[in-house]
Amino acid sequence: MSRAFVFASESVTPGHPDKLCDQISDAIVDRMLDEDPASRVIAECAIASSILFLSVRQASEARFDAADLARSVISEVGYTEVAGFNARDCTIMTSLQTLPGAHQQRLDVSLLADEGALDGVVASNHVTAFGYACDQTPQRMPLPVVLAHRLARGLDALRHEPGFEYLLPDGKAQVAVSFEDRSPKGLYSVTVVASQRSAAGPDAAALERLLRERLVEPCLADGGPGLDPQTRVFINPEGPVIGGGPALHSGLTGRKTAIDAYGEYARHSGAALSGKDPLRIDRVASYAARHLARNVVAAGLASECEVQLTYSIGLPGPVSLQVHTYGTGRVREERIREQLEHLVDLRLAGVVRRFGLQGLPRAHDGRFYRRLAVFGQMGRDDLDLPWEREDLVDMLKAETA
Template identity: 55%
Template sequence: MFLSESVTEGHPDKLCDQISDAIVDRFLQHDPLARIRAECAAACSIVYIAARFASPAMVDITHLARQVIDQVGYRDSTFSSRTCSIITSIQEEPQNATQRFDENSLDDAELNRITAQDQAAVFGFACRQTAAFLPLPIWLAHRLARRLSAVRFQKLLPYLAPDGKTQVGIEFRERRPYRIHSITLLTSHHGSAPVPDKLAADLRETVIAPVFQDELLRPDERTRIYINPNGPVLDGGPALHAGLTGRKTAVDTYGEYSRNSGNALSGKDPLRIDRIGTYAARYAAKNLVAGGLADECEVQLSYTIGLAAPASVQVETFGTGRLDDEDLARLVQEVFDFRPAAILRRFNLRRLPQALPGGFYRKLAAYGQIGRMDMGLPWERTDLAPALRHMTNS
């Protein structure tokens, strides 16, 4: 049995992630070479934002935060984009000329001079359980959370409030999904609580049934379905429980089915190796699986301060690899370039916020930063799978 959870964009932790990444987006839209780190906390009717930046760009952080809160849907008396207090601690740092470079113009020797500024062990994972190469529990939990949010925005259930959580439990046999053990939906609501039986019937009809309509594995007569099992949740959000940037790392990645570094992904510019290294490790793992070299694959990259390439690259295929894990690790190092500036260049990470309407990183901040099939993420491409397959067969 394995369970994974997801949350809607109105969950306080995810609200903080979105504010932090909206700040990153806005700086990079004005200045792709900006260095920015932003963290957010929210509780009751107070939002606290701490940001450090090195850039000639200036961003109205308070106004941007209110925009995000409003777009998520917080407009009632308990927590409102218009009336919440926003406290900021903003520090401008000197611009470092060595970090203001155009990675697209660097040669190999110059790429080596752009080193990791932090130490980090990051992980990437892929498997064949879903079309997105994600474990099935987190894939289904994300789908339910997105549908719960869509039902609210479309006003199919007008009493729903922004804060929500989903959880899916899957029974596995021989590391393969066998049946759906349980489904849990926690949702907040406005006004008087709906009758529990009515709420359950509404969510089964508008959320659960549409999500599982096209899934190969569906709830059966023994699947346990829990809807607000602890009772009604009035309004929810920061008025009920606090939020903090980076507290949903498992939701952002693999739902704890595979390891993650534990470091926050949101609120960091694309020179932070713990963020972009996670994307690069996922890219390698997914291409190995897509290339038929393993059914499950975890790639670990260990970075140390002052070096460009990771000090260690490890591959674990859980007994499903077509080659020994050590041979796959050597193959990965031959095919993939994990140096920070090389990752920036391959994924175009500093210029994506300018290229996409409404920004880029904020869209990543809810419903997972891995396995997204709605954004054309560069680290979700499988363009190197044919080359890996050919090198293995030759």
């Protein structure tokens, strides 16, 4: 990568069709784990104009109406009386399948307290997952995606304020940042796409002025280089977006993996995180790798760190752990790798136990994974995420001193 470059990341609001699918899928994960922490489930959703298809494969003792739960999420997101797609009128098709040998596939949660039993919980899929952290922001995340999430969250909040009722739940924000030597230097451009219920909303010029004053400027006033006269600001650059949501474009669970991770600034496994119980190795490994990378940066061992974890089918722990510090390491990468392997149990069941992943829905009013499904699954400072805790810092400093 050249010394000077521009990098852009995007985020979307809860009403974007892909994120609506993620929330429905994770609402099902929440409900199953809330009722039965031993549940195993994969829930996938596809949405288009007036129709939603939901596929659930599960081994669980939880009992609920998946279609009713989907309508509840659609309504809470804001699709109530919207033409073309709303909670009341949309057609919902479901495919619900109980996995063969369902009782044997459920996780015996008591095994997590038995050290000798952890090797019996093995990966059912192969995955190479990447965790990343840097010192660009307090969240140890790349600046472009942090700012994009901030704008998307602000856009979603704005439509609930008086005078902005014409805004729909579907929106998008993109932020491009200028870098020199991998350090942020300025805001190159900011783009906001907001959908309206109808053409009766404000004209393009008025909407641009309102969103710039009430959204863009407040959201970017601190926590980064800030707007300057050279920053390009675009509001609905292709013209008014009328209708929006599934009536305008389709959605699919797991299609926004870059938004869930690092805004494409760093590598990720590419596998969907939403819609999977927290014993699925692609979800677990992504959280574990992020936890390690964040603690390496927080401990001051590097300004930038990528951790790679590779798991193979039938084995309880990773077959490979690699550390890359992009030349910013203050300790040899091999030394960091050795200490991470020594300090943390990276077996699948060990990570589930350390983070308490099976019990998180019960501890958060049955809505943990659904909340996690929007505005990124890494670097969140509005949720107490166990993989974001900097609880290895003192040990890493001591071991590498």
